[in-house]
Amino acid sequence: MKNNNKEEGEFVLPMDTLKIFKLNNEKIDNFNLLMNKFGKFKKFSKKFDKKINNFNFSVFGKLIEKIKKDYYGKIEKISLYLKFFEGEVQGRMVVGLGGPSVYEASMTLHHIYGLPYIPGQALKGMLRNYVILNFFSSEDEALKDKEFCKIFGDKENKGEVLFFDAFPIDRINIKRDVINVHYKEYYEGKSAPCDNLNPKPIFFYTVENTKFKFVIGSKKNMENYKIMGNGLLKLFKEALENQGVGAKTSVGYGYFSVSNMKE
Structure with a gap:
């Protein structure tokens, strides 16, 4: 089968796409496209990392203003009890x-x-897991609690509380990080964990010290939802600050400082 993809510079693209891209002298201003469509279909390279660092992050400013107006603005018009608050990574x-x-x-x-x-x-x-860990011995026990099922739902009914996507509302800081696997061959069952094994660094990108806006909504007043006497918003704040969201929370990633929250 003929390969219609062509690699040029940092891009591996279908030839017709690459041709259009070059003819119009296009610049990539969408970070998702740069990360997931326009990079080499290989591991991170120094050149690609440089391209990420040279990305014009100022385009995020206009997008953030658009999200504030279009996304959060439309949420405010929904006929629900809504709680808006902010948190910084x-x-x-x-x-x-x-x-x-x-x-x-x-x-x-x-x-x-x-x-x-x-x-x-x-x-x-994140919140569901935090509640189970702190108030129940297991998920099965939690699913026997009416208030828990009312908030999060179960097999028969969906939860009454809505958790909206959270977007950055200020400057976005994206930084490269690394996981250094020291004994790759050992974990693959090919060798003992010896000092002569070569470490295998795995690079990934993170969001650093960036402020997000959170929204929780329901058809009922949020004060009606309590678990073991604890208000829903109080528990959400605790989960963000003490448990974290995303990957690698056990080593300190994903913790927030929450502000502008009123129960």
């Missing part, structure tokens, strides 16, 4: 590290805007 955060990617590690980016964001599903899962 303390250190670094990575969401979607194990997701599908042409590289060894991934990062959740919005497919249209290209911005890093936190899916509402991830936030719901």
Whole structure:
């Protein structure tokens, strides 16, 4: 079968796409396209890392203003009880590290805007897990609790509380990080964990010290939802600050400092 893809510079693209791209002297201003469509279908390279660092992140400013107006503006018009608040990443955060990617590690980016964001599903899962760990001995026990099922849903009914996607609302800081696997052959069952084995660094990108806006909504007043006497918003704040969201939370990633939250 004939290979209609062509590699040129840092790009591996279908030849007709590459031709259009070159003829129009296009510049990539969508970070998602740069990360997931226009990079080499190999591991991270120094040249590709340089291209990431040289990306014009100022385009994020206009996108953030658009999201504030179009996304959050439309949410405010929904006929629900809504709670808006902000949180800033303390250190670094990575969401979607194990997701599908042409590289060894991934990062959740919005497919249209290209911005890093936190899916509402991830936030719901974070809070659900936090509640189970702190108030129940198991998930089965939690599912016997009416208030828990009312909030998060079960097999028969969907949850009454909505967790919206969270987007950055200020400057976005994206930084490269590394996982250094020292005994790759050992974990693959090919060798003993000896000092002569070569480390295998795996590079990935994180969001650092960036502020996000969170929204929780329901048809009922949020004050009606309590678990073991604890308000829902209080628990959400605790989960963001004490458990974190995304991957590698056990080593300090994904923790937030929450502000502007009123129960």
